Amino acid sequence: MLKVSVDKINDLFRAIAATQKLYLPVDTNAGAQYREWSEGVTMSQALNTNRSAKDFFFPQTENLAEFKMEGKKIEVKPQVNEYEDYVVFGVRACDAASFAILDRVFLSEPVDTFYAHRREHGTIITLACNRPAETCFCTTFGVDPAVPGGDVSAWQKGEELYLEAQTEKGEKLLQAVAGALSQAESEDIEPVKAAIRVMMEKLPLAKLSLKGIEDQKMLDLFYSDKWNALSESCLGCGTCTFVCPTCQCYDVRDFDTGNGIQRFRCWDSCMYSDFTKMAHGNIRNSQMERFRQRFMHKLVYFPENNEGIYSCVGCGRCLAKCPIHMNIVKVIKTMGGTENE
Amino acid sequence: MQEAMIKRAKELLAEGTVNRVMGWQAGEFAYDITPTVFSSADELDKAFVYNDFCSANVSKYMIKESRKEGKILCFLKPCDSYSFNQLLAEHRIWRDNVYIIGIPSYGKVDVNKVRAKGVTGITGIHTDGPNVVVETIYGSETMVKMDVMEDRCLCCKSKKHMVYDELLGEEGEVLQSNRFEQVEALENMTPEERYEFWRSELSKCIRCNACRNVCPACTCENCVFDNPASGVANKAPSSDFEENMFHIIRAFHVAGRCTDCGECSRVCPQNIPLHLLNRKFIKDINELYGTYQAGEDKDARGPLTNFTVDDCEPSIVHHRRG
Ligand code: SF4
Ligand code: SF4
Ligand code: SF4
Ligand code: SF4
Numbered sequence: 164m165l166k167v168s169v170d171k172i173n174d175l176f177r178a179i180a181a182t183q184k185l186y187l188p189v190d191t192n193a194g195a196q197y198r199e200w201s202e203g204v205t206m207s208q209a210l211n212t213n214r215s216a217k218d219f220f221f222p223q224t225e226n227l228a229e230f231k232m233e234g235k236k237i238e239v240k241p242q243v244n245e246y247e248d249y250v251v252f253g254v255r256a257c258d259a260a261s262f263a264i265l266d267r268v269f270l271s272e273p274v275d276t277f278y279a280h281r282r283e284h285g286t287i288i289t290l291a292c293n294r295p296a297e298t299c300f301c302t303t304f305g306v307d308p309a310v311p312g313g314d315v316s317a318w319q320k321g322e323e324l325y326l327e328a329q330t331e332k333g334e335k336l337l338q339a340v341a342g343a344l345s346q347a348e349s350e351d352i353e354p355v356k357a358a359i360r361v362m363m364e365k366l367p368l369a370k371l372s373l374k375g376i377e378d379q380k381m382l383d384l385f386y387s388d389k390w391n392a393l394s395e396s397c398l399g400c401g402t403c404t405f406v407c408p409t410c411q412c413y414d415v416r417d418f419d420t421g422n423g424i425q426r427f428r429c430w431d432s433c434m435y436s437d438f439t440k441m442a443h444g445n446i447r448n449s450q451m452e453r454f455r456q457r458f459m460h461k462l463v464y465f466p467e468n469n470e471g472i473y474s475c476v477g478c479g480r481c482l483a484k485c486p487i488h489m490n491i492v493k494v495i496k497t498m499g500g501t502e503n504e
Numbered sequence: 505m506q507e508a509m510i511k512r513a514k515e516l517l518a519e520g521t522v523n524r525v526m527g528w529q530a531g532e533f534a535y536d537i538t539p540t541v542f543s544s545a546d547e548l549d550k551a552f553v554y555n556d557f558c559s560a561n562v563s564k565y566m567i568k569e570s571r572k573e574g575k576i577l578c579f580l581k582p583c584d585s586y587s588f589n590q591l592l593a594e595h596r597i598w599r600d601n602v603y604i605i606g607i608p609s610y611g612k613v614d615v616n617k618v619r620a621k622g623v624t625g626i627t628g629i630h631t632d633g634p635n636v637v638v639e640t641i642y643g644s645e646t647m648v649k650m651d652v653m654e655d656r657c658l659c660c661k662s663k664k665h666m667v668y669d670e671l672l673g674e675e676g677e678v679l680q681s682n683r684f685e686q687v688e689a690l691e692n693m694t695p696e697e698r699y700e701f702w703r704s705e706l707s708k709c710i711r712c713n714a715c716r717n718v719c720p721a722c723t724c725e726n727c728v729f730d731n732p733a734s735g736v737a738n739k740a741p742s743s744d745f746e747e748n749m750f751h752i753i754r755a756f757h758v759a760g761r762c763t764d765c766g767e768c769s770r771v772c773p774q775n776i777p778l779h780l781l782n783r784k785f786i787k788d789i790n791e792l793y794g795t796y797q798a799g800e801d802k803d804a805r806g807p808l809t810n811f812t813v814d815d816c817e818p819s820i821v822h823h824r825r826g
Contacts, residue, residue: 193708193774210624213773214710223710224740254526295642296624297533365641367627396539396565400714401739404775414739429740432712436730437737486714486771487560488536 165337166325166347175324176200178249178340187252188212197251201348208252210296211478213407215408216258217265219251220281221365223405223430227277227415230424246280252288252338257301257478259289261408264465264474268411286336288326289313291359298479300368300492306476307362309356318352325352368492373462375499381463383457389497394454396487401432403481403490406456409474412438433457458494505607506554508672509579513552514545514607516577519593522603523574528558528567534628539565541576554579556631559612559654561767563588563597564720570598578602581609582676583656585665586751586763586799587720592667595762597724602778606665611649611657616775618652621645643649656766656779659683666799676803686780687787702781706748711740715768715778721758721798751781759785760808763799792816 167175179185180200187206189198194213198204231238262282269278292299301308310316314333318325325347328334337344363369376384404410414431417424422488431438433456439446447453465474475491482490496502513525524550529540535557542548561584569576570705580588585606591597613636618629625641636652638645650658661683663676690698716729728734729750738750764786768778789796793807793815 193776208622248762258507264659294624294642297626362625366625367641391538395541396560396630398714398717400712400717400771402712402714402771405712407774416738419735429738431739435713435739436726437732440732480530482536486718488531490536492532493538 164327164347164349164351165325165341165344166351169319169322169324171343172206172324175340175343176252177202178343179252179336182248182259182339184247184249185252186249188419199457200252204468209293210294210299211255211258212482213480214255214406215261215478215480216287217261217408219249219285219411220262221265221269221411221430222276224427225277226425226427227242228426229250230426232423244277244280246284248284248286250288251284251316253290254287254311254313255292255413255478256289256308257476258408259287260301260304260306262287263476264409264472264476266294267469267472286315286332287313287318287344288315288333291316291318291355293319293355293362295359295362295366296479297367298402298482299363299366299477300371300479301477302363302369302374303371304473304475304477307360309359318355320352320355323347325355343398347444352489365401368477371492371495371496372498372501375501376462376495379498381467384463384498385459387498390451390455391496393489397434397450397454397489398486399450399453400433400486401434401449402466402484402486404432404434404478405430406480406482406484408478409461411474422495433460458491458498461491462495462498505672506552509554509605509607510548510552512672513542513548513577516603517543517545517548521575522577523792524569524572524576525552526562526569526578527552528554528560528562534630535613535626541569554607556611556613556636556649557615557629559770561587561718561720561765563591564718564723565598567591567723570601572601575601575603577794579605580665580668582663583661583763583765585667586662586797587765588799589666590761590763590799591720591723593799593804593806594723602800604668604670606668606671606675607748608663608665608676609657611653611660613649613652614654614770617654618647619652621647621652622683654766654770656764656770659686661764661797667802669812683783684787687784690784692702703748705776706751708776709747709751710774711738711747711750711813712773714773714777716754716772718767718771719754719758720763720765720767721761722754724749729807731767751778755781755785758782760796760806761798762786763797790818 175235176185186197187200187202188195189204190207195207195209226242228242229240269275291311292308314330316327316329328337375479412431415428417426434453461475466472482492516522527540529538529551530553531537537557539560539562566578588591592599618638623638623640623645628639630637633651634649635646636649654793659681660679661680662678664678694779729737730739764783766779789807796807
């Protein structure tokens with residue numbers, strides 16, 4: 164266990180930034196967002212960023228290939244990216260847990276090389292949550308914000324920041340910046356962990372349980388008449404999917420550049436009317452079906468295919484951001500039959 | 505007000521005037537309210553709310569609801585009534601299938617502004633006269649309501665309903681709003697500053713389409729941006745420039761029809777002040793074609809869909825500051 168005093172935290176940031184790019188949450192007029200650290204940049208005190216940390220591995224848009232046309236000749240240029248090492252500081256336990264979920268999708272065969280490279284080059288420093296929000300329900304999915312994971316975990320205790328490597332990559336990073344850190348005892352942070360767990364118990368969603376969903380058959384859930392009321396006022400915007408750290412769907416599109424084609428991929432949303440549109444048309448014609456897809460995927464289909472692991476980490480972004488305040492918690496409670504608890 | 509609304513809704517349901525009620529449903533933390541259709545007295549008792557967090561404008565839902573079997577009761581705040589009226593003007597709502605009760609609004613509270621004060625762990629919020637009291641797991645906090653009110657409510661244009669079948673509570677007046685001051689501030693920038701301002705704001709866009717989907721003026725059955733056959737459909741931009749174009753095209757398309765309800769800015773997860781773009785159009789229309797408020801008169805001809813010999817010439821653009 165190592166530590167640095169909070170008023171000297173810039174020394175640590177400086178030491179990291181001397182060897183590779185460092186990103187951390189910064190307050191902007193669009194809420195807290197990850198930005199590159201440079202001299203004078205201060206870290207946001209916000210609990211979580213507006214957009215999730217998935218952007219680092221799975222950006223909203225990226226080019227895949229370019230086609231150039233000259234007369235009858237078509238030249239295909241695959242996208243070549245230079246990947247550099249980078250560090251992300253201040254990732255919360257929920258977002259850190261989302262990476263394992265994304266890995267299951269992008270790192271299983273056939274491996275998504277764009278994602279794999281970014282994942283390989285990034286070192287994640289997580290930060291324990293001293294002041295969880297009412298929208299947090301990570302514990303429902305087995306995430307412990309007192310033990311936030313990542314390559315290095317960090318805890319803030321009073322005026323001191325404690326750091327502990329969790330992986331080899333994390334070990335390497337801490338060794339490289341050892342000059343900015345001093346030795347500390349692991350026991351020192353036990354009171355912080357205990358305090359976080361006490362706060363987690365007090366959260367309004369602390370008791371949220373998936374039992375009611377687990378006990379039901381997939382098709383019974385699918386054909387439930389409760390979806391109609393749940394999805395009734397859904398706007399079919401993509402807000403919930405775009406701010407979600409575990410939403411992983413994308414579309415591949417061709418952009419006509421005038422003398423060729425830029426093939427790129429971009430996030431897609433199951434809430435959209437042209438999602439998975441095929442030659443014959445669309446398979447989900449009503450907003451109810453699209454809405455159902457998002458939640459069935461997270462709570463039923465994904466666990467069905469992934470040893471029971473849900474593809475929600477309880478970060479609460481969809482609770483905070485949905486324009487009509489419909490969200491996965493309301494779905495869990497309604498479908499699980501616990502809406503009045 | 506909430507009690508009076510529930511009581512009246514139950515009466516209208518019982519006497520068969522309506523078979524459904526469009527209103528707002530309570531959520532988990534007092535502020536997370538969902539627009540909902542209620543169909544029984546029981547449901548109303550269980551979850552119907554009307555408080556300072558019922559910001560969602562429900563007029564747009566009437567497009568689909570008014571096409572259903574039977575009549576629906578719809579509660580409209582003054583600003584929502586402008587949107588409803590505009591939709592009537594565009595023949596989008598079947599008026600006969602909607603029973604409207606106009607309700608007052610004393611300004612809605614923006615939970616993001618509460619959060620911006622460092623308050624988190626919210627378990628309850630209520631307004632108490634000029635103050636807002638927030639209960640959290642870390643203790644309770646009192647703040648001045650004006651400090652946490654939604655921006656659009658701070659420059660409210662009207663407390664008067666433009667369309668209704670009956671009113672609950674006292675009817676207000678059209679107000680002298682200072683809402684164009686923010687537009688003037690933009691107009692007073694140099695073109696470079698203004699360009700920078702919009703580029704930096706619009707580049708935050710994640711293209712979630714919440715602004716478009718919530719907008720009561722955006723009612724196309726299939727938006728060009730969603731239609732793969734249109735050639736301009738894009739779920740995400742392949743360049744920043746395209747993102748800017750999405751917003752500019754949308755602003756042009758709602759020009760003369762936007763009532764300045766402010767829903768676009770309210771729902772934007774990236775806090776982009778989209779209403780300023782539309783408000784600029786409103787201000788320009790006022791200056792070029794005479795004062796016009798969309799949604800005020802459902803039989804008026806829209807300034808951009810009407811022609812008079814006094815209309816300004818396109819060259820006006822050169823005569824103004826640009
Ligand atoms: S579904 Fe909602 S709470 Fe769950 S991970 Fe996604 S944004 Fe977070
Ligand atoms: S959901 Fe859990 S890990 Fe995420 S910010 Fe809240 S308390 Fe922290
Ligand atoms: S659930 Fe909410 S955020 Fe998601 S598409 Fe519907 S309205 Fe938008
Ligand atoms: S709501 Fe905001 S982020 Fe979403 S599309 Fe509109 S401007 Fe972009």
